[in-house]
Amino acid sequence: MAPTESSSEQGRRKQALALALAAHDASGRVTRIRIPRRDTGDDDVAIQILYCGICHSDLHTIKNDWRNAMYPVVPGHEIAGLVTEVGKNVSKFKVGDRVGVGCMVNTCQSCESCKDGLENYCSQIVFTYNSRDGDGAVTYGGYSDAVVVNERFVVRFPDGMPLDGGAPLLCAGISVYAPMKHHGLNAPGKSVGIVGLGGLGHVAVKFAKAFGMRVTVISTSPEKKEEAVEKLGADAFVVSSDADQMKHVHAPVSWAPQAQGKMILLGLPAKPVEISAFALVGGGKTLAGSCMGSIKDTQEMIDFAAKHGVTADIELVGAEDVDWAMERLAKGEVRYRFVIDVGNTLIAA
Numbered sequence: 001m002a003p004t005e006s007s008s009e010q011g012r013r014k015q016a017l018a019l020a021l022a023a024h025d026a027s028g029r030v031t032r033i034r035i036p037r038r039d040t041g042d043d044d045v046a047i048q049i050l051y052c053g054i055c056h057s058d059l060h061t062i063k064n065d066w067r068n069a070m071y072p073v074v075p076g077h078e079i080a081g082l083v084t085e086v087g088k089n090v091s092k093f094k095v096g097d098r099v100g101v102g103c104m105v106n107t108c109q110s111c112e113s114c115k116d117g118l119e120n121y122c123s124q125i126v127f128t129y130n131s132r133d134g135d136g137a138v139t140y141g142g143y144s145d146a147v148v149v150n151e152r153f154v155v156r157f158p159d160g161m162p163l164d165g166g167a168p169l170l171c172a173g174i175s176v177y178a179p180m181k182h183h184g185l186n187a188p189g190k191s192v193g194i195v196g197l198g199g200l201g202h203v204a205v206k207f208a209k210a211f212g213m214r215v216t217v218i219s220t221s222p223e224k225k226e227e228a229v230e231k232l233g234a235d236a237f238v239v240s241s242d243a244d245q246m247k248h249v250h251a252p253v254s255w256a257p258q259a260q261g262k263m264i265l266l267g268l269p270a271k272p273v274e275i276s277a278f279a280l281v282g283g284g285k286t287l288a289g290s291c292m293g294s295i296k297d298t299q300e301m302i303d304f305a306a307k308h309g310v311t312a313d314i315e316l317v318g319a320e321d322v323d324w325a326m327e328r329l330a331k332g333e334v335r336y337r338f339v340i341d342v343g344n345t346l347i348a349a
C-alpha cells in the first residue's frame with residue numbers, strides 16, 4: 001500500500017504522518033513523501049529523528065539489488081534523535097532523552113535466540129525498514145523526521161557521544177563490535193586483520209585499538225595506507241592484491257588464517273565464498289559469520305565507544321543531497337560514512 005493522505009487512510013486508526021525520503025523504483029532516486037507512523041503505544045517511544053547514517057545496505061535496498069524492495073522504500077537504520085513521547089509502560093526513557101535505533105525494531109521475543117539475548121538472529125526479526133511488522137505494515141526507516149519504536153529496541157546515547165558521529169555505530173559499529181566480543185577478540189594483545197577500510201572497517205580499527213589489539217588493515221587501495229596507520233591508528237597495512245605482502249599477514253585473514261585463527265564474515269558479496277577444506281582443516285581454523293548484534297550488545301557497544309572516544313568519521317549531507325551521496329557511496333568515495341542532517345534539512349516546505 002502506498003502511503004498517501006488519500007481517502008484510503010480514512011476509517012483507519014488515526015495515524016500521524018511523518019515526512020520522509022523514499023525511493024520508488026530501482027533507479028534508487030529519493031523524493032519527499034508523507035508516511036504513516038503509528039500512535040505511540042504503551043510500550044513505545046516516539047522519536048524526533050535528527051540524524052541518520054547512510055549504510056551500504058540502504059543503497060542495495062533502494063536499487064533492489066537483493067530483489068526484495070517493497071517500494072516506496074524509506075531506508076535508514078542508523079537513527080539518532082530525541083524522545084518526544086513515551087507510552088505509559090515505558091520505564092527506560094523519558095521525553096528529551098538522546099536515543100538511537102539500529103537495524104531492527106521487533107522480534108518474536110520467545111524463540112531460543114530471543115531468550116538467549118541474541119534477538120538479532122530471531123527468524124521473526126522485523127528490520128527497521130523494508131520489512132513487515134506484526135500488523136503487516138511495511139516498516140519505514142530513518143530517512144524521516146520521526147519514528148515510533150518499542151522501547152526494547154531503543155538505545156540510549158551516553159553523555160559525550162555525539163548524535164551525528166554516533167549514529168553510524170548503530171549498524172556499522174555493532175556489526176564489528178559484536179563479533180569481536182563473541183569470538184573473544186576484545187582483549188589486549190590479540191591480533192586482528194580487518195579486510196576493507198570502509199564504513200565498517202574504519203570503526204572496526206577504532207574498536208580493535210580501543211580493546212588493545214594489534215590491527216592489520218588489508219585493503220585493495222594502497223592510497224588508504226596513510227589514513228589507516230596515521231589517522232586511525234592501525235599497526236600495519238597490507239595491500240590485498242599484493243601476494244608477496246599477503247604472505248606476511250599473521251592475523252586471521254585471507255583464506256588461510258594462522259593456526260587456530262578465525263575468519264569472521266560480515267560482508268555479503270554477491271559471489272559465493274570459496275574456501276579449500278585443506279585451508280580450514282589444517283591448523284584447526286574456524287570460519288564464522290556475524291550479523292549485527294543484540295540490543296544489549298548495542299547499548300554496551302555505544303557506552304564503550306563513548307568511554308573510549310570512538311565515533312564514526314562522517315560527512316554530513318542534507319536531505320536534498322541523498323541521491324548525490326548514494327552515487328558517491330557506490331563509487332566508494334566517502335571517508336567513511338555519510339550522515340543525513342535530518343533535523344536541519346528534512347523539513348516541510
Ligand SMILES: [Zn+2]
Pocket residue numbers: 055056057058077171172
Ligand atoms: Zn547497515
Ligand SMILES: [Zn+2]
Pocket residue numbers: 107108109110111112113114119122123124
Ligand atoms: Zn525470536
